[in-house]
Amino acid sequence: MSRPNLQIALDHSDLPSAIEAAAYVGEIVDIIEVGTILCLQAGAEAIRCIRALYPEKKIVADTKCADAGGTVAQNCQAAGADWMTVICCATLPTMKAAAEKVQEVQVELYGDWTFEQAEQWLAAGISQAIYHQSRDALLAGETWGTKDLAKVKRLIEMGFKVSVTGGLSVETLELFKELEVFTFIAGRGITAASDPKKAAQAFQAEIKRIWG
């Protein structure tokens, strides 16, 4: 099994705070995400700044694009993003249009969706899926369970590179040990830690311990 990536989500409401967080952990993580909140607050300038800081890292723009896939993808690509996200209730033409303009597109799984739809997303050129526990749902008391893991497994078997995110901690990584997870996405589990660099290193150490 290949070793999962570690992705840091920069979900700050202002660019300087995001840059500060990136500077702590950018060299340790594999992928840097310009989070939705940051995209909406600072615009494409956020992507450009993170690209300027880390010319060699994978950068994903978490646009959660629902429409105008081609334009949004072109803008993200022009600003320096490798990948972008689309929301699962976007239409197939939107997904296809996005997939043509950036290196890879990730579909974000929120609310109700079906594995029949997932087959169509693959056919539309979507190579990655993000299995997402909503932050608000987590706050409302929901958490990772057997049902989640079974869905993640099935998506991987279908051929998606699957990222998981939402309330992850170093302790929860072991839950996924039987699965070829592509990427673990951590946000405030790292950025809000008293020592973000140590927190990122602890994630990477645990990923190496489990997946080798």
Add this chain to the structure above:
Amino acid sequence: MSRPNLQIALDHSDLPSAIEAAAYVGEIVDIIEVGTILCLQAGAEAIRCIRALYPEKKIVADTKCADAGGTVAQNCQAAGADWMTVICCATLPTMKAAAEKVQEVQVELYGDWTFEQAEQWLAAGISQAIYHQSRDALLAGETWGTKDLAKVKRLIEMGFKVSVTGGLSVETLELFKELEVFTFIAGRGITAASDPKKAAQAFQAEIKRIWG
């Protein structure tokens, strides 16, 4: 029947172009939308600039929010937006969190959704719905039909203020004459017209002719 509003969607990829378009038609329309593309490109600065230009107009930030509803709503409100949008596949906690922080929230209907879900959105504090023909779907040859109009009617009867958007022209407004549409949203139908001001005036004249 009350007269529908006219909303201009600023879906530009840069702020100066959006401001130019707003300056042509801002006084004629009822609602100004900072479109998703513009939000993602220029960030909250776009909302602040449009608010600065039009202190008295209703402004909606088309964030198509899928998560972190409270934070996104707070940021939009702080930048000067009256309303914001959430995507229909957002979780109910996300919708509720958003509804607590801005004046009104509009749910954007993309992909598969049900009227049972719509009842839950109402209960979560969502007062407006946007029945949206995807631009990409339109490009792929889909258009307004009887099925669409029946859905719009049912949403209105449920108690939503319903906006309709996607490929609208002055000629298509008559299709909706039996319905108490809350808002017609036009984008490039106005901004890409040879005379955007005249185009906006033609929309308003036709709305007045039909709805009085």
